[in-house]
Amino acid sequence: MNLFDWLRPGLKIKRWIFIGIIGIMFMMIGTFPLLHLFLIERGILDYFFFFIVGGGILLILAVKRGFLSILKILDFPSLSKRQKIDQKLYEKRILNKGPKVVVIGGGTGLSVLLRGLKKYTANITAIVTVADDGGGSGVLREDLGMLPPGDIRNCILALANTEPIMEKLLQYRFLEGQLKGQSFGNLLIAAMNGISDGFEEAIKKINDVLAVTGKVLPVTTENITLYAKLKNGKVIKGESQIPLKAKEFESPIEKVFIKPSNVAALQDAVDEIFYADVIILGPGSLYTSIIPNLLVEDIKKAIKESLATKVYISNVMTQPGETDGYSVTKHIESILDYLKLDKIDYIFANNKEIPKETLEKYILDGAIPIKPSKEDYEYLKKNNIQMIEGSFVDIKKNYIRHDADKISKKIIELVLKEKYTIDKKRIVDYYLLKEDIKKK
Template sequence: MKAVDWLKPGLQIKRWIILGLIGVLLLAYSLSYYFVGMTVNVGLQIIGGLLGVLLIYIALYFGLRSLLKDIHKIGGNLDKGKINKMIYDKKVLAKGPKIVVIGGGTGLSILLRGLKLFTSNITAIVTVADDGGGSGKLREDLGMLPPGDIRNCIIALAEMEPTMEKLLQYRFQEGTLKGQSFGNLFIASMNGISGNFEEAIKKMSEVLAVTGKVYPVTLENITLYGVLNSGTVVKGESNIPKKSIEENSPIERVFIKPKVAEGLKEAIEAIGNADVVVLGPGSLYTSILPNLLVKNIEEAIAQSFAKKVYISNMMTQPGETDGYSVIGHLEAIMKHCPKIEVDFVIANNGEIVENAYEKYQQEGASLVKITQEDRGKLKEYEISLIEDNLVEIKRDYVRHDAVKLSKIIVDIGLEETKGSSPSKKIATLKHLDRKFQD
């Protein structure tokens, strides 16, 4: 292990250990006359002894406080399993690659649940173009940014009991709050007592002990517009796929207003410092692209030295990506954001069992399959294709296997991490594999 690795932030007690050792040396110096007969100036002897005792006291006090603070975070319970996990999180996950994930919707929150098992250096940059459901109602009534996707990301990255998660995801069944989630109201309350929406998210993240960071892509109230092949311009994220189906006209392009909306400063910095920037999975036109259209987000991604990864959706979405192949999804991003050069595309090559697939077919969705044309075009674009069976089915819903997908992303991140020796990368990956085989 390199000295620089040892000095990286972990349990935050290394500094106190070093300070304590300095104190011990000073104390030993002041007592050297009694042990080895070394002649020492009496004044220096007294000062060194007092200073040594003081440094030892400070090191013990702050070192123990740092440890107890972390124990308090896990509920003050000295359960061995929880303490081991806390140490693992601090020591191992803190050294994981810096991964920025950009998107929204269910796909993003599922991926985050997988990534937090491998690294704590996660930043989720989330769309705020949502105008439907409970989020849209709060946006309209309170003039705040839509909290729904951000709520899901915070919950995905939080360390909490199952009951607390159920509470935050609970939707009221009756009255004026019908359809509204408690988590959205929690964020709305935080927003009310905070300086701005960003501060509200930070406070909620602190309360729920979130791994990594969650940022809205912008603090400005943006609206998404879609232009269909028929020429019709549709206002509102939730209306675009509906109008596309109604007119039987595919989406040609999307844009946001105000066009000059600026990306959050912290989001820009996170992209600049990342080892990997991930686009998706999520709705192409209504979750991923609204983020990339925000001023200086595309520029930040283009200028970042991070590896850029696009995760292709598992299924097409009616009114949004009907008939799209893997390359169809990617070329839509390239068309809207020509400055972004993707390095890797991750795509599923697994099949879906009949029962689950039938429900999607009835809704007009189909499996996004990798074709020879996809492979050929990606080769032309000099983009590496990583394909695997990434299918996971829960309650007849088709999702990406979050753990398997996260392993692939972390592998890319470890290759990108500067200063990591090949042996260290291999050892880390073997450790991760053992962790999920146990």
């Protein structure tokens, strides 16, 4: 590592080097009379030049090697042969200046997107649904009376700066015994909940322990249950049962709602939405991951009143029992209906062809690709919603996922373009709007 690399802008190193040098100079001035008396009598002062040069070399070596030693002791995660410390510090400094991004949803789609976003900004807030009642989360919810940790766990791991072995450990699911099917990460959150003053504090501590980039917040700390009314009039209780029963009765979802209906949103979540530069809805299950967050009145109100750019990331495939036959337009209309909004700013949609061999198993399960159609273009144009199309699919081991890197990069580019072309009036608007909300 070149010494001059430490002097690059943005590292916040120069100021401390300068202060250190000033401190050394003060010490030298204070001790010089004593040293002068001691050295001049022995004739050593004649070699002052060698002392200055030698001292400088030793100082630089000590600072450089000492800094690296401290990082090793602290097990600094980026300390590797492939990544220079100075470059990592520089990147972190840039990420800390990135736009404020709020992502709302749940499920696998949300955690996939977060892994992409953290490469472009450190100012990320994931607001996660707590309506899950299936799998290991459902068991802990039933046994311990706590909020479901599953979706929150996945988002925390997506934003965490952990070693691969730690992530593997937290995602490990027990194969036998009473803990069969339960993940170690869920148990860790449950344990933290047990030693904390509530679920909110527990999640904050987990964020700190795992060095999360940004923060992960539950949409509410109150216990809620998701319901769905089907077209045939039947009412289904429980997030995990809704798509199953909709398929069984061959009746689409008419609407979803939560009980109790008047739950309070987490205040931190509301504040993050208010000060966001961009609010991203999705990707994820429309009725069981995204919309449950919009059923919390404070969240819906904050989104509506926020001046942030609003983005929806459309799913790549329809979901059996939930969005059968849904087009891009139908997804947007559903979200706007629950938000009571006229429009959102952007929608991201995939236009890449999916290989036949990958599609086969999805089609057998009842899912089909969601691709923009002529009707979608007409609807978006009429409602002044801008479509961002692209090859936004990442296929691994025949599983279809969003290409988080491509989507994240495009979103950040859009936000930066808008953020730095508006004038100072927006800052004033933010302040006045916040004061108005406080009065209400």
